Amino acid sequence: MNCLWCDTTIIPEVSWKTIIRLSKPKHLCSSCAGQLTILKGKRCRKCSRLSDEDVCPDCKWWAYHTSQEDPLICNYAVFSYNDTMQEIVSRWKYRGDYCLGKAFQDDYRRAFEQKFSFLPKETVVVPIPLSDERMDERGFNQSRMLADFLPLKTAEILSRRHSEKQSKRTRRQRVSAANPFHMIENINNPVILADDIYTTGTTLRHAAAVLKKYGCPAVYALTLIRG
DSSP states (O other), X not given: OBOTTTOOBOOOOOSHHHHHSOOOOOSSOHHHHTTSXXXXXXXXXXXXXXXXXXXXXHHHHHHHHOSSOOSOOEEEEEEEOOHHHHHHHIIIIISOOGGGGGGGHHHHHHHHHHHSTTSOTTOEEEEOOOOHHHHHHHSSOHHHHHHHTSSSEEOOOEEEOOOOOGGGSOHHHHHHSOOOEEESSOOOSOEEEEEXXXXXXXXXXXXXXXXXXXXXXXXXXXXXXXX
C-alpha cells in the first residue's frame, strides 16, 4: 500500500504481535504522519483550544456576548492546524481528492471513542452540510465522510443556504453572520456534529441552535482540526 500523501510504499511492520494479530493498514507513511500534530495536553473543555484555563478566552467571549445559553455543549478536535495539515485539507476538500480523507479515519474514530463513549447508543452523527452550489463544486461533503468513520447512525437532517466561503470572512463577519441552516426533519436524539475544522465556532453553534430549537436534547461536536 502507498502513502496517500507522498505515494511512498508503506512497508508493514513485522513482529510476533503483527503475525498473531494482523495490524490495520496505514494510509500515511511514518514520515507524513509525523508531520501532523495530534492535540495533546491541557485544552479548553468547550472548544479544544490548547489552554491552561479550563475555559479559553474565545469561549468566555462567546458566553459574554451571547444572551442565550450556548447550544453547543462542547467541541473535541483531533489535530492542530499546521502547514502540512493545511496542504492536505486543501487537496482533499478543494481539489476533490476524496480518498485522501481516509488518512484521518483511525484518529477521528479513536478520538470519538476517547471522548464520547459515554453517550447513549441512540446518539446520531449529523454532518455539517454544504449548500447545493458548494456540493456541485466539490463533488462530495468532507463532513459526511468524517461522519461515516464513526460507529453511529448518520442523519443528514440539516440543509444549508449558499453563502460566501467561511475562509474568506473575517472573524467579525463570521460571528455576526445570519444562521444559514434549516431543519429537514426533527430529531429527539443526542447529536454529534461532524465537521473538518473549528475556527470561531460560529458554524457549529448555528447548526446546534437549529437542532436544539427543533427538539434535540444535547449537541456535541467532533472536528478533525482546531484552527
